[in-house]
Amino acid sequence: MKRGQFLAETIRTDLCIIGGGPGGLAAAKEARARGAGVVLIEENALGGIALNWGSLAAHATAAAAKRAHQMRTARDLGIGAEEPRINFARLNAHINAVIAAAAPEASAEHLSADGIMVLHETGRFVDRRTLKAGETLVRARRFIIATGSRPFVPDIPGFDAVPFHTPETISDLTRRPGHLVVLGGGETGLALAQSYLRLGVPVTLIDNLDPLGDCDVELRSIVLRRLMAEGLDVMPNTGVVSVRGNEGDIALTVKTGAEERDIGGTHLLVATGRRPNIAALGLDKAGIRASAGQLALNAFGRTSNRRIFAIGAAAGDTYSVHAVRHRAHRTVSHALDGMFAARRKPAIPHVVYTDPEIAQVGLTEADARQRHKTRFTVTRFPFAAIDRARALGEIEGHVKLIVHEAGHILGAGIVGPQAGELITLFALAIARRLTPYDLQRLVIPHPALAEIVSALVETYAEIYPEPIWRRRMANLLGLVR
Numbered sequence: 001m002k003r004g005q006f007l008a009e010t011i012r013t014d015l016c017i018i019g020g021g022p023g024g025l026a027a028a029k030e031a032r033a034r035g036a037g038v039v040l041i042e043e044n045a046l047g048g049i050a051l052n053w054g055s056l057a058a059h060a061t062a063a064a065a066k067r068a069h070q071m072r073t074a075r076d077l078g079i080g081a082e083e084p085r086i087n088f089a090r091l092n093a094h095i096n097a098v099i100a101a102a103a104p105e106a107s108a109e110h111l112s113a114d115g116i117m118v119l120h121e122t123g124r125f126v127d128r129r130t131l132k133a134g135e136t137l138v139r140a141r142r143f144i145i146a147t148g149s150r151p152f153v154p155d156i157p158g159f160d161a162v163p164f165h166t167p168e169t170i171s172d173l174t175r176r177p178g179h180l181v182v183l184g185g186g187e188t189g190l191a192l193a194q195s196y197l198r199l200g201v202p203v204t205l206i207d208n209l210d211p212l213g214d215c216d217v218e219l220r221s222i223v224l225r226r227l228m229a230e231g232l233d234v235m236p237n238t239g240v241v242s243v244r245g246n247e248g249d250i251a252l253t254v255k256t257g258a259e260e261r262d263i264g265g266t267h268l269l270v271a272t273g274r275r276p277n278i279a280a281l282g283l284d285k286a287g288i289r290a291s292a293g294q295l296a297l298n299a300f301g302r303t304s305n306r307r308i309f310a311i312g313a314a315a316g317d318t319y320s321v322h323a324v325r326h327r328a329h330r331t332v333s334h335a336l337d338g339m340f341a342a343r344r345k346p347a348i349p350h351v352v353y354t355d356p357e358i359a360q361v362g363l364t365e366a367d368a369r370q371r372h373k374t375r376f377t378v379t380r381f382p383f384a385a386i387d388r389a390r391a392l393g394e395i396e397g398h399v400k401l402i403v404h405e406a407g408h409i410l411g412a413g414i415v416g417p418q419a420g421e422l423i424t425l426f427a428l429a430i431a432r433r434l435t436p437y438d439l440q441r442l443v444i445p446h447p448a449l450a451e452i453v454s455a456l457v458e459t460y461a462e463i464y465p466e467p468i469w470r471r472r473m474a475n476l477l478g479l480v481r
Helices: 024-035 048-052 055-072 088-104 106-111 188-199 217-230 321-337 365-372 387-392 419-431 437-439 451-463 467-476
Strands: 009-018 038-041 116-119 123-127 128-135 136-145 150-151 181-184 205-206 233-234 238-245 249-256 259-266 268-270 272-274 309-312 350-352 357-362 376-382 398-404 408-416
Touching: 009 024, 009 055, 009 321, 024 038, 024 116, 024 321, 038 136, 048 055, 055 088, 055 188, 088 106, 106 116, 116 309, 150 181, 181 188, 181 259, 188 205, 188 217, 188 268, 188 350, 205 419, 217 233, 217 309, 217 408, 249 268, 309 321, 321 350, 350 419, 365 376, 365 398, 365 408, 376 451, 387 451, 398 451, 408 419, 419 451, 437 451
Parallel strands: 009 038, 009 136, 038 116, 136 309, 181 205, 181 268, 205 233
Antiparallel strands: 123 128, 128 136, 150 272, 238 249, 249 259, 350 357, 357 408, 376 398, 398 408
């Protein structure tokens, strides 16, 4: 053995997880609950982007922004309105305090107390069943890749010389931007644009397609109309030709159709999507196939190496934290016990945290039309007809219910106050294959926003009365209202 060389320590375990974000942490805890030995490898802060720099910081920012908006619009409730004084340094301190309060649940000490071994190292496969973390070799029966993602920065002339922020760094600002330009009209870009607009910052949002293009067009149009009424400058179907300047003085040349023009701002936020963090894993050594930066996976998240699975953003999923945690639990079952759940997709809600919120679960109307042609119905009910919404002064939006002609619920969409909370009722209904008549039997407190569910299914039942045989069956089972 040459001087300075030494034998690397080898750890043998049931499951090795690469990545300590929400998915990796959920997978580690699920595996320990099953009695498996777990090694978790994370080179950066435990909790990942979501906890330390991403969604938690964005939600803290949005909460402050909503308070500011409520102060400006207080006259709608009979209170004298005033322009809030916003201190970005104190806002930054608030964001950091929220993150710090959540940190203990993702700490190495907390995980170690659960019997999870944590290695703060960079992990890289050296063969099909061994990973090297620092100077430690980990040989595991199964591996789960949960390395998350990184911001995608488009290849636009000038980007290499211009300072810009990403959704992970924008909350570091301690001084108010003079004019924020946001590239990307997805849910992250649009939610952050609204937050900074409400914090007193002029905001221009540029999207090369239509903002919130993945959402039901009926729901997203209400949100976009609201944001433009608040003062957001939205430039849809617009590409960026070039960027130049310095922080405090940034210029972009943009193109809409055949027209080119220059726009300016003081700060630039790039929210144009994300890419999986898989390039440094040594995939070739592990026999893992990938194409165009995406892992090749089967329906259960297994790679071309039968020992290795992937979850979350590393697997190409763009879902939120709750969806990643759910996938983590399922993947651990597959990896450790060979328990393959049904291929039918679970009813996982998708929420866009603008104000008003958008929430969807199951099929959208467009999905239902493609899959079921005309064999479904759509029923709507407005928040403006709900007592609680009127009392709160939040009457924008509605709920829509998509029901198969056989009676079971295919999907639901909500745009309005607390849509992300209300959508859970429909997620349960879809998961349990309930009908609108089953939801009629819910007793909901008054006044409550959730009364919109009762009003919606009552409307449905008036148009499509419950068949006699179903009511008799409900009577027999003791399910009468």
